[in-house]
Amino acid sequence: MTSPNSSPNPAVAAAEIAASQPLAFDDTRTAFAHRSTRDLRRARWMFGLIGAPAMVALGAKAVRLALAIRLPLNWILRPVFDYFCGGEDIQESLDTAVKLSQYGVKTILDYSAEGQTGEGALNAAHDQIMSAIQSAKGDARFAFAVFKVSALSDNGLLEKVSSKASLTPEEQDAWQKVEGRVSSLCQTAAQHDVPIMIDAEETWLQSAIDTLAETMMRRHNAGTCRIYTTAQLYRHDRLDYLQQLTDTARKERWIAGIKLVRGAYMEKERERAKAEGRPSPIQPDKAATDRDFNAALDFALGHLDHVNIVCGTHNEESTLKLAQDMRSKGLKPGDRRVAFAQLLGMSDNLSFNLAASGFETAKYVPYGPLREAIPYLIRRAEENTSVGGQTSRELELIRQELRRRKTE
Numbered sequence: 519m520t521s522p523n524s525s526p527n528p529a530v531a532a533a534e535i536a537a538s539q540p541l542a543f544d545d546t547r548t549a550f551a552h553r554s555t556r557d558l559r560r561a562r563w564m565f566g567l568i569g570a571p572a573m574v575a576l577g578a579k580a581v582r583l584a585l586a587i588r589l590p591l592n593w594i595l596r597p598v599f600d601y602f603c604g605g606e607d608i609q610e611s612l613d614t615a616v617k618l619s620q621y622g623v624k625t626i627l628d629y630s631a632e633g634q635t636g637e638g639a640l641n642a643a644h645d646q647i648m649s650a651i652q653s654a655k656g657d658a659r660f661a662f663a664v665f666k667v668s669a670l671s672d673n674g675l676l677e678k679v680s681s682k683a684s685l686t687p688e689e690q691d692a693w694q695k696v697e698g699r700v701s702s703l704c705q706t707a708a709q710h711d712v713p714i715m716i717d718a719e720e721t722w723l724q725s726a727i728d729t730l731a732e733t734m735m736r737r738h739n740a741g742t743c744r745i746y747t748t749a750q751l752y753r754h755d756r757l758d759y760l761q762q763l764t765d766t767a768r769k770e771r772w773i774a775g776i777k778l779v780r781g782a783y784m785e786k787e788r789e790r791a792k793a794e795g796r797p798s799p800i801q802p803d804k805a806a807t808d809r810d811f812n813a814a815l816d817f818a819l820g821h822l823d824h825v826n827i828v829c830g831t832h833n834e835e836s837t838l839k840l841a842q843d844m845r846s847k848g849l850k851p852g853d854r855r856v857a858f859a860q861l862l863g864m865s866d867n868l869s870f871n872l873a874a875s876g877f878e879t880a881k882y883v884p885y886g887p888l889r890e891a892i893p894y895l896i897r898r899a900e901e902n903t904s905v906g907g908q909t910s911r912e913l914e915l916i917r918q919e920l921r922r923r924k925t926e
């Protein structure tokens with residue numbers, strides 16, 4: 519028997535109650551419900567080890583050297599791989615998708631091989647991404663598919679197209695193949711109703727990626743947002759870009775899809791700009807990046823009829839701001855025009871608490887052969903090294919949860 523004011527559907531009622539509760543990102547019980555105590559102890563050991571910058575710098579060098587001389591590395595890297603990746607192939611990653619979905623967190627299968635060259639490798643990457651789209655088809659455990667254009671193109675060619683230099687006939691032919699790969703992935707994703715995101719990369723590759731992404735959005739986003747490009751708000755021109763793209767979409771009657779991120783290549787960008795004697799495309803400081811990131815969230819929330827977003831961040835303040843602003847505007851947490859995304863093994867306190875409150879939340883679940891995931895794993899280790907001797911946020915939360923479980 520239900521009271522006149524309560525919802526007759528228990529799931530809807532639970533979501534309504536959750537939606538009215540304040541969001542607590544320090545609720546480690548919810549954040550780590552999917553991890554066993556054994557898993558958490560291993561993670562504490564691993565984050566402790568990668569917490570020291572000197573250790574990571576030395577480890578990264580040793581791993582690159584071992585890779586070059588083909589030393590077996592699985593025994594050292596396996597625990598790190600298992601924590602941050604779904605598996606060596608899609609099949610292995612399905613277990614992770616099942617586990618995440620039990621807590622309302624969706625999966626974004628992310629083929630993790632980087633820097634491949636040669637037509638064979640580029641076609642193989644295309645086929646892998648296509649398989650990920652096929653796996654996500656009609657399966658509510660998957661939120662999006664994703665790809666990097668640099669997995670489908672030689673980087674030199676991408677750079678040349680971005681700089682608008684003229685191409686040789688062979689390059690024109692190769693570029694047509696890149697366009698064909700991007701086009702077939704987006705076409706299949708749209709056909710099967712699997713929204714697909716195109717990652718953002720270094721500025722010298724990005725204008726070609728922008729053009730491809732805009733063409734795909736124009737083709738597939740009328741009425742429903744299926745293709746998402748990415749804007750890096752550490753670039754000082756990207757807030758304008760978001761606004762212009764939204765305006766173009768409004769005028770041309772399609773929906774702009776944008777994943778908002780701060781940006782992953784800051785040092786590389788600054789170094790290259792300096793070496794080439796041109797101004798850096800990156801904001802002068804973190805505060806400016808944060809300001810534009812939050813302004814982009816505000817802008818998007820005010821224009822959801824013309825732009826849909828994925829908020830790709832581990833930043834607690836921005837995440838809380840977006841969730842609270844959605845509530846204060848009367849948007850339902852599950853409104854599909856706004857999604858939240860984090861990486862597997864990072865910021866579980868955000869992902870699982872957001873999902874428990876009914877927000878559309880997903881994890882990038884990288885998969886691929888362990889050796890090919892090494893650059894990705896090194897980046898995750900570098901991100902988790904301590905700043906000024908402080909324990910990383912991840913390690914602090916894991917310790918907190920282990921202490922809580924002891925007193926249960």
Ligand SMILES: Cc1cc2nc3c(=O)[nH]c(=O)nc-3n(C[C@H](O)[C@H](O)[C@H](O)COP(=O)(O)OP(=O)(O)OC[C@H]3O[C@@H](n4cnc5c(N)ncnc54)[C@H](O)[C@@H]3O)c2cc1C
Pocket residue numbers: 716717718719748750752779780781782783784800801802803804805807829830831832833859860861882
């Ligand atoms: C789901 C998801 C998808 C992603 N996809 C992409 C992608 O397609 N392309 C991409 O480039 N990155 C991508 N990233 C990575 C992202 O851009 C950030 O590098 C990473 O998430 C850290 O930023 P943050 O907002 O989570 O956290 P924070 O810790 O709040 O921010 C760190 C970020 O702030 C910026 N920053 C730091 N110091 C300064 C400074 N001195 N001056 C200016 N800016 C500064 C940098 O961008 C740095 O990465 C993705 C991240 C997630 C979670």
